[in-house]
Amino acid sequence: xxxxxxxxxxxxxxxxxxxxxxxxxxxxxxxLAPKVFDTLVTLVENSGRLVDKDQLMSKLWPDTFVEEAxxxxxxxxxxxxxxxxxxxxxxxxxVPKRGYRFIASVKQLPADTLIVERHVRSRVVVExxxxxxxxxxxxxxxxxxxxGAASADEYLGLGMAxxxxxxxxxx
Numbered sequence: 001x002x003x004x005x006x007x008x009x010x011x012x013x014x015x016x017x018x019x020x021x022x023x024x025x026x027x028x029x030x031x032l033a034p035k036v037f038d039t040l041v042t043l044v045e046n047s048g049r050l051v052d053k054d055q056l057m058s059k060l061w062p063d064t065f066v067e068e069a070x071x072x073x074x075x076x077x078x079x080x081x082x083x084x085x086x087x088x089x090x091x092x093x094x095v096p097k098r099g100y101r102f103i104a105s106v107k108q109l110p111a112d113t114l115i116v117e118r119h120v121r122s123r124v125v126v127e128x129x130x131x132x133x134x135x136x137x138x139x140x141x142x143x144x145x146x147x148g149a150a151s152a153d154e155y156l157g158l159g160m161a162x163x164x165x166x167x168x169x170x171x
Contacts, residue, residue, distance in 0.1 A: 008109040009044050011091070014082070015109075016044060023081070030081050035060055039074045043092060043102035052099040075100060141165050 009016040015024045018041055023030040032040065038060055043051060057071055075092060082091050093101040143161045 009106050010109055011044070011047075011104040011106045016040065025083075032081055033074075033077065036074050036077045036081065039071075040078055043100060044106055047102045047104075047106040050095055050099050050101050056099065139168065141168065 007018045009018075013026050014030075016022075017024075021034075021037055023032055023037065023040065039056065042056060042059055053068060053071060057066055057068070060066075060071070060074070075094075079085075079092060084090050084092065089103065091102060091104045093103045095101060141161050141164050143157045
């Protein structure tokens with residue numbers, strides 16, 4: 001894993017894990033489109049410094065012609081995800097006709113900091129295992145059965161189980 005992939009940042013009530021491509025607010029995941037996430041990473045990595053529109057566009061869309069409106073849309077989506085309003089610039093400052101600046105106080109976390117999504121059920125299981133002092137040896141994930149679904153929908157249940165197995169194998 002490269003150094004960039006192990007970098008994590010903290011600002012306000014958010015934690016940003018670059019390697020896992022994960023943004024958490026108070027421990028809960030904040031969904032971001034891939035380019036919106038990349039926009040956030042670029043701004044956070046340059047926290048306090050002006051990032052020109054051209055610089056942002058060439059980093060996000062290398063070798064591709066993209067209109068400035070696309071970048072503006074990414075910034076707008078990012079502001080919504082962070083809970084910013086158009087009147088309140090708490091995280092991203094717009095410098096008219098030039099670019100954007102990430103203005104929130106950012107702290108880079110140590111490389112060994114583990115950022116974990118918070119899920120109540122899994123947290124309870126982990127706490128039980130810690131209390132008994134035993135590490136779990138295995139876990140079974142069975143296909144989901146959709147209530148009242150047609151037999152053609154069984155692929156959805158299998159897909160959900162497969163996705164869960166994949167996520168668990170990364171832990």
